Amino acid sequence: MVMVAMLLAVAPMKTAAVEEALVAVHGEAQRARVERGVRQVAALWRPTDGDLHAFCTAQFIAEPARLAMLLRRFEENLEQLDGHLLEIGRELRRPTDLEVGTVENVDRLFAAYDPAAHLVDDLFESKLAFVALLNFPSSRLDERLAEGPTWSRDQWAAARLTGRFARRVPADVQQGITAAQAAAELYIAEYNVWMHHVLSAEGARQFPSGKRLISHWNLRDELKANYADPQGLSKQRTIVRVMERIVTQTIPWAVIDNPHLDWNPFTNAVVPAAAESVEADAPKRAATPSGAKEPDVRYQRLLANALAQRKADPYSPMARSPIDRAFAMGAELPEARVRELLLSVLTSPQAAKVAAEIRRRLGRPLEPADLWYNGFLPRGRIAEAELDAKVRSRYPTADAFAKDIPRILTELGFAAERVKHLSERIKVDASRGAGHALQAARRGDFPRLRTRIEPGGMNAKGYNIAVHELGHNVEQVLSLYDVDHTLLSGVPNTAFTEAIAFVFQARDLELLGLGKPTPEDERLRVLNDFWSTWEIAGVALVDLDVWHWMMEHPRATPAQLRDATVRIATQTWREHYAPLLGGVDTPLLGIYSHMISYPLYLFNYPLGHLISFQIEEQLQRAGAIGPELERMAVQGAVSPDLWMTGAAGGPVSSAPLLRATEAALAK
Numbered sequence: 249m250v251m252v253a254m255l256l257a258v259a260p261m262k263t264a265a266v267e268e269a270l271v272a273v274h275g276e277a278q279r280a281r282v283e284r285g286v287r288q289v290a291a292l293w294r295p296t297d298g299d300l301h302a303f304c305t306a307q308f309i310a311e312p313a314r315l316a317m318l319l320r321r322f323e324e325n326l327e328q329l330d331g332h333l334l335e336i337g338r339e340l341r342r343p344t345d346l347e348v349g350t351v352e353n354v355d356r357l358f359a360a361y362d363p364a365a366h367l368v369d370d371l372f373e374s375k376l377a378f379v380a381l382l383n384f385p386s387s388r389l390d391e392r393l394a395e396g397p398t399w400s401r402d403q404w405a406a407a408r409l410t411g412r413f414a415r416r417v418p419a420d421v422q423q424g425i426t427a428a429q430a431a432a433e434l435y436i437a438e439y440n441v442w443m444h445h446v447l448s449a450e451g452a453r454q455f456p457s458g459k460r461l462i463s464h465w466n467l468r469d470e471l472k473a474n475y476a477d478p479q480g481l482s483k484q485r486t487i488v489r490v491m492e493r494i495v496t497q498t499i500p501w502a503v504i505d506n507p508h509l510d511w512n513p514f515t516n517a518v519v520p521a522a523a524e525s526v527e528a529d530a531p532k533r534a535a536t537p538s539g540a541k542e543p544d545v546r547y548q549r550l551l552a553n554a555l556a557q558r559k560a561d562p563y564s565p566m567a568r569s570p571i572d573r574a575f576a577m578g579a580e581l582p583e584a585r586v587r588e589l590l591l592s593v594l595t596s597p598q599a600a601k602v603a604a605e606i607r608r609r610l611g612r613p614l615e616p617a618d619l620w621y622n623g624f625l626p627r628g629r630i631a632e633a634e635l636d637a638k639v640r641s642r643y644p645t646a647d648a649f650a651k652d653i654p655r656i657l658t659e660l661g662f663a664a665e666r667v668k669h670l671s672e673r674i675k676v677d678a679s680r681g682a683g684h685a686l687q688a689a690r691r692g693d694f695p696r697l698r699t700r701i702e703p704g705g706m707n708a709k710g711y712n713i714a715v716h717e718l719g720h721n722v723e724q725v726l727s728l729y730d731v732d733h734t735l736l737s738g739v740p741n742t743a744f745t746e747a748i749a750f751v752f753q754a755r756d757l758e759l760l761g762l763g764k765p766t767p768e769d770e771r772l773r774v775l776n777d778f779w780s781t782w783e784i785a786g787v788a789l790v791d792l793d794v795w796h797w798m799m800e801h802p803r804a805t806p807a808q809l810r811d812a813t814v815r816i817a818t819q820t821w822r823e824h825y826a827p828l829l830g831g832v833d834t835p836l837l838g839i840y841s842h843m844i845s846y847p848l849y850l851f852n853y854p855l856g857h858l859i860s861f862q863i864e865e866q867l868q869r870a871g872a873i874g875p876e877l878e879r880m881a882v883q884g885a886v887s888p889d890l891w892m893t894g895a896a897g898g899p900v901s902s903a904p905l906l907r908a909t910e911a912a913l914a915k
């Protein structure tokens with residue numbers, strides 16, 4: 249059955265007879281619509297769906313008024329489906345997401361259950377997806393980019409409708425993708441390094457007992473924290489060596505998540521750890537030293553992800569490879585343009601100037617570890633304890649924060665009537681986690697601001713997050729309630745809502761009445777953001793190049809993929825990083841865990857930085873935050889370039905980041 253379906257999807261069934269019959273009924277003027285619609289349906293039709301001819305005859309609509317009605321029906325009904333399913337999921341997760349008493353074991357099972365998981369499958373099964381595909385055009389990314397700027401809002405709404413049905417992946421293929429991804433995530437989740445047992449080049453212990461760091465996030469954050477330590481450089485070099493060993497898979501297999509062994513990553517020697525040095529909470533692992541290297545598991549997992557995703561290619565007529573889908577359906581920017589944006593940061597003259605400023609601040613030549621330099625982050629002007637006390641007394645409960653939202657929005661420049669509109673639609677809950685914003689998907693339901701309230705009240709960290717989440721909530725209300733089509737609710741992609749959230753977050757102290765950031769704080773923030781963008785741009789390029797290599801070498805072994813990854817990472821380093829940071833042959837750029845567990849996602853981070861700067865530059869130009877954000881958000885989920893052109897007068901660009909950096913360097 250699966251084989252038959254695959255063959256049909258690869259070579260769509262012959263549709264000429266159906267097309268001629270429909271043209272005979274509806275007239276020659278409908279030919280183009282008929283051909284496009286019938287072929288869109290046939291590309292995803294399975295034998296079990298029944299009689300294609302009968303379906304098309306019954307459901308094709310030619311009259312403009314009835315077509316408009318059809319679009320409206322889908323819009324209204326999908327809003328109900330999406331909105332209510334989201335609410336059900338939210339309520340099932342109440343006990344695990346909110347501070348509402350003990351979490352029972354069964355609550356975790358309810359939380360893992362997603363009532364919307366099979367919605368798209370169900371819409372195909374019930375033929376509703378096919379009605380949409382028969383009557384409204386699907387578009388490839390290049391078509392949306394070329395024609396989108398001239399489309400009406402109705403045409404955009406129709407494009408978003410058919411976009412939901414751009415692929416129909418069979419259950420077994422989808423399960424394969426999910427399983428490969430879950431295996432990769434588990435591999436990464438257990439990839440811990442016990443730092444007390446990682447020795448310096450001279451064989452000395454440098455890290456405290458109990459420090460267990462997951463790759464790469466904790467390793468990188470520890471490296472950053474080491475800038476505050478006079479002995480930091482030696483630790484940073486050790487961490488870099490650990491990272492390189494992970495990328496090249498020369499790390500001894502036995503030392504991963506194993507504090508029973510001491511490891512020198514410079515010599516790769518492994519010896520039993522002295523009993524008194526082993527942590528009390530150490531996992532049970534062999535204490536017999538072995539230098540046998542990790543057997544390329546990192547690259548087995550990556551290959552498995554790629555192979556599983558390729559199996560979905562035949563069922564995705566608008567984007568026939570995982571890379572195409574990441575750009576066409578995820579970012580909605582062509583890969584060539586994303587690469588250009590990344591390279592414009594990597595090759596910018598600002599990079600060398602910022603590096604020179606870091607060199608001055610550190611008083612030494614730069615090294616590969618300085619890829620993660622974080623010394624630009626301004627030291628807090630107000631002591632953390634003082635800030636905690638201030639926030640705690642102001643926000644003893646989640647409700648106290650909710651009551652203050654109208655004042656916050658007023659200070660951000662929203663008009664009185666909009667303040668009322670927004671604050672009435674944002675509901676605040678006390679969360680178990682650090683905080684998050686949960687959107688709503690139907691009018692009549694409300695976005696949730698989840699914020700962490702410690703026993704005596706909110707602390708400074710929680711407040712900073714809450715202000716960030718409030719930015720998401722404001723965008724969520726505007727792009728659901730105030731957009732003209734709910735099929736267009738939301739933003740082009742997550743980078744846009746993050747950018748709006750950062751606009752709020754950057755003003756958190758100001759909103760507490762503690763004054764604006766000083767010009768020097770601002771200057772340092774810009775330099776820090778530039779350096780982060782420069783760093784992650786190279787990481788993202790490596791991820792893309794590795795995926796292209798996998799597509800070109802479908803029968804590669806994990807060892808071959810390892811060699812290719814090391815080669816790509818090293819070349820990228822040599823070209824863009826070695827001139828400023830030295831370390832000619834380091835494969836450091838291959839360390840990100842996203843490469844293994846979040847395939848083809850990394851390029852979204854540098855894009856996010858660029859979009860943030862572009863929005864922030866526009867807000868400063870306009871001189872008003874509230875009304876300007878509102879004007880931007882009500883555009884809804886059109887393509888990123890179109891949204892940005894409406895918001896800031898031009899497509900997504902690195903120019904605002906580079907301009908801000910240049911200005912910061914000149915100060």
Ligand SMILES: [Zn+2]
Pocket residue numbers: 716720745746749
């Ligand atoms: Zn966020």
